[in-house]
Amino acid sequence: MSPVLIRLAEGDAGDLWSRMFDFSDYGALLGLVSNSIIAAAVLGIVGGLVGVFVMQRDMAFAVHGISELSFAGAAAALLFGVNVVAGSVAGALIAALVIGVLGAKARDRNSIVGVLMPFGLGLGILFLALYPGRSANKFGLLTGQIVSVDDPQLGWLIGMSLVVLIGMLLIWRPLSFDSLDSDVAAARGVPTRFLSFAFMLLLGLIVAVSVQIIGALLVLALLVTPAAAAMRVSSSPVLVPVLSVLFGLTAAVGGILLAIGGSLPISPYITTISFAIYVGCRLIAWGRGRRRVVPGYAGS
Numbered sequence: 001m002s003p004v005l006i007r008l009a010e011g012d013a014g015d016l017w018s019r020m021f022d023f024s025d026y027g028a029l030l031g032l033v034s035n036s037i038i039a040a041a042v043l044g045i046v047g048g049l050v051g052v053f054v055m056q057r058d059m060a061f062a063v064h065g066i067s068e069l070s071f072a073g074a075a076a077a078l079l080f081g082v083n084v085v086a087g088s089v090a091g092a093l094i095a096a097l098v099i100g101v102l103g104a105k106a107r108d109r110n111s112i113v114g115v116l117m118p119f120g121l122g123l124g125i126l127f128l129a130l131y132p133g134r135s136a137n138k139f140g141l142l143t144g145q146i147v148s149v150d151d152p153q154l155g156w157l158i159g160m161s162l163v164v165l166i167g168m169l170l171i172w173r174p175l176s177f178d179s180l181d182s183d184v185a186a187a188r189g190v191p192t193r194f195l196s197f198a199f200m201l202l203l204g205l206i207v208a209v210s211v212q213i214i215g216a217l218l219v220l221a222l223l224v225t226p227a228a229a230a231m232r233v234s235s236s237p238v239l240v241p242v243l244s245v246l247f248g249l250t251a252a253v254g255g256i257l258l259a260i261g262g263s264l265p266i267s268p269y270i271t272t273i274s275f276a277i278y279v280g281c282r283l284i285a286w287g288r289g290r291r292r293v294v295p296g297y298a299g300s
Contacts, residue, residue: 033256035150035151038154038158039153039154039157039212040213040252040255041253042158043161044222045248046165046168047222048246048247049241050203050223051226051227051228051248052227052241052244053199054227055228056180057199059109059203061110062099062109062203063203063220064113065113065116065120066092066095066203066204067210067211067217067219068095068117068118068124068216069091069116070088070089070091070120070207070216071088071121071124071211071215072120073087073090073208076123078131084141084153085156085212088208088212089160089204092205093201093204093205095116096201099116100197100201124216149212157212163202163205164206167202171198177190178190178195178196206223207219213252214267215265221275225247225274225277225278226248227240227244229247229274229281230243232281232284233281250277251273251274255269255270255273258273
């Protein structure tokens with residue numbers, strides 16, 4: 001390769017690296033995104049807890065369906081000039097209600113979600129196409145924005161997250177029983193129908209919060225992946241939620257702290273950290289399995 005081409009290639013690589021990681025003005029930029037860091041921390045904690053039940057109840061697909069309607073609601077709010085958080089919450093709750101009422105069984109739930117997802121995404125794209133404002137606002141609803149959380153939005157997000165957290169704590173024990181064996185729980189008098197409906201509403205709220213941070217397309221990275229990773233390395237009813245919260249917190253806050261130094265959206269950083277944690281947990285689980293099958297191995 002000629003020296004000119006080598007220099008051009010090195011320049012392109014350097015430009016790409018500076019777009020991803022540039023910490024020259026990191027201290028000044030850090031103060032501008034303090035709201036986003038706080039919101040991400042809250043989301044990582046509450047999302048990690050909710051994600052445990054999402055995995056136990058096999059509702060990862062439902063999370064994606066709710067996020068698409070939440071995106072449509074946020075896009076409609078953006079178009080009509082009303083509160084985007086309120087629009088996102090409205091769309092998420094409508095999706096949660098529809099799935100909760102019509103999708104009591106897993107097979108019915110999956111079919112309902114499969115119908116809602118393209119409808120919500122198409123409706124959201126229509127609203128964004130009609131929106132005359134900045135393209136960054138459109139793109140941010142899909143992939144997240146690092147400076148999208150102002151003071152009023154932060155208050156909304158923390159308030160909704162507290163509602164979800166309190167609600168989860170109130171129904172934690174019966175919901176755990178229902179998630180592990182719904183038939184036995186129903187036979188023991190546990191109100192399984194009410195618990196399922198209540199959980200769907202709480203899930204809708206936390207999805208609406210997530211859309212504001214990471215965008216509608218990548219909500220699974222914070223509501224599914226941390227819990228899935230935690231379940232690879234533990235089956236303890238105490239340790240799994242703790243690990244899920246830790247993994248979610250690391251991915252959400254760590255992603256924002258890395259994104260500050262680049263010009264890219266938040267979501268690639270958050271999803272990469274979340275995926276790396278999951279891969280690491282898979283490797284740990286694989287290593288444990290290998291040790292158990294080694295002849296003469298004396299470990300647990």
